[in-house]
Amino acid sequence: MILRFPGAKTKLLPRLRPYLDKLVDGHDSFHDAFIGSGAVLLDTARRHPGLKLYANDADSGLIDFWKIVSGKSVEPLCERIRSTRPTLRLYKDMLASKPTEPEEIAFRFYFLNRTSFSGLWRGGPIGGYTQRNRWKVDVEWRPEKSVKDIIEGHRLLRGRLRLSCMPGADYVADNIKKPLFIDPPYFGCGDRLYREKMTFTEYVELSRLLRKARSWVVPVMGVDLGRQPRRAADVLVGLRPHHPGPLQHRQHPSQTRLGAGACHYAELMLASSCRRTFPD
Helix, strand or coil: CCCCCCCCCHHHHHHHHHHHHHHHCCCCEEEECCCCCCHHHHHHHHHCCCCEEEEECCCHHHHHHHHHHCCCCCHHHHHHHHHCCCCHHHHHHHHHCCCCCHHHHHHHHHHHHHHEHHHCHHHCECCCCCCCCCCCCCCCCCHHHHHHHHHHHHHHHCCCEEEECCCHHHHHHHCCCCEEECCCCCCCCHHHHCCCCCCHHHHHHHHHHHCCCCEEEEEEEEECCCCCCHHHHHHHCCCCCCECCCCCEEECCHHHHCCCCCCEEEEEEEECCCCCCCCC
8 A cells, every 4th residue: 555544445455346337337547536545446446457447536636646657657756756765854844845846745644644643644743753753754665665666566557547636526527427436535534634635515415416317336434333324324325335335444543643532333235226215
């Protein structure tokens, strides 16, 4: 995994693949409306080498990173990763910096992603600003593995990927007839987790668009496993899960560091082949 992202689907890929395979069957393209960590995009690129790839995110720094990975060369980025050793001072400098060149923006995004708590800039550096914790700011800095993953990503994406930077609902509206994988920021928790959040109005708009879209797959978070898992799903799209059981249970990364209460949830799968609303 190149980037550390809350809700990254790396561990869920074995369960996602049947849905994604059905999604792209008969199509020549794949559209990822919220690229995030890129786990689903890279896995789909690897397993379907003939597909044209399209990806979007509202986070411009994230898009600049993926532009470098899918561009002409990743060697400058890889060399900088190899030669960098994170420190608290460097973390502070990176956080305060405001680069303007795409290569610098991409490296800054990568650096802060690998050195912040759970990849969350708002969470501060791993180990805190005192660095008295067991884990230090460089604990997730694994240059050789990262370089290997970036080179592999470059091999899969170069010449195949077209990127855009816009709100996810706008991207869905522009590609409503295309096969779409839609993994939006978590509803209710996204404000604490992502640089670019979605408003309630945007979720409602996404709901409206999905009723018109032809082919899509949406993994959603059902909050509070003690109740019906319809809560987040119903707010997001109001659709019955194609896969009624949870894909995975896990504790939300915001629980301890960002001041949120415990947030246990289940990932549910929604697919365009099942459009019935939840019963009352």
